[in-house]
Amino acid sequence: MRVFFNFANDTFRWVDVLRFPLPDPAPDDRAVLAFLIGHRLYGTGYAGGEPGGDPGRHGRYKRECITVESFEPVAADAAERWLRGWSVQWAPLAAAISEGLEREVYAPLRAAGRVFRLRELGDQAVHDAGWLLTEFHELVLLDRAAGALVLVVAAED
Template sequence: MTVRLVSAGHHFINFANQTYQWVHINRYGLPETDEPDSALVATLISHEWFGDNYATEPEPGGDPDRHGPYWRERITPDCYDLVDAETAERRLRSWSEQFAPIPAHLTPDLQREVYQPLRAADRVYLLRDLGPGAFHDWGWVHNEFHEFLLVDRTNRTLAQVVATDD
């Protein structure tokens, strides 16, 4: 069986606090499937929305050859490591608060769009740092790039959470 992801929209949270930090969430509906998570990740990597450099294009899928700082062709399901939700949340909170406090008006949005889905996920995957050898021609533009995949088979959703800066 081939897994098909159905896009369920995206959400953008701009910190707008002079840190140039933001979080972008792509959501997908999952079919009821017994396919392993690696098949879901492979399907996501091949999805049209995955081609996004997260620096110049305002919409998902605007750069089919790049993904964040990396050449898209360098990313495989094996590049994602299983992590627990607490570790992922600590990493996101540490990143988001490293330069300035998060604006108070963003706290409910981050809770609803990032932290609650993170805690509800059956499994969380982190795209590991692939290093400069996988950078595309200007991949160094992001100071930090964090990507998490939230697999929630109960609610039949997959969320891709990217936290970075530009």
């Protein structure tokens, strides 16, 4: 399931949420991240196409440059504070967007047993049109109890 939030407040910011079924039984964290990176829907440049529509890209990056080691664990409360601050950094959000983010991002973030952040991968990993995303942030929420794997991308273009 995919949910897309266009802030539509002249900031060119948006959040994309994509849910994946967690393999059963859920493998270790590294295997879950490898599953995500290898999933057909992970291939998208977020330039207007559907998930899976750009298999060689993921956001700003050449997909081949993203590995399990590209992710680092982060505390859910720190990730939530950062994302809340980022989302209103330049302009307030409409109530419907705030409510949607609470339901689709913040509540799952608090419920996740593990949260990972995609590190900045450097200029060598940016694809030829990657400059279009002036900001690109990614969180992976792993909730084994709910059997959920949630990809949250927050970006500005």
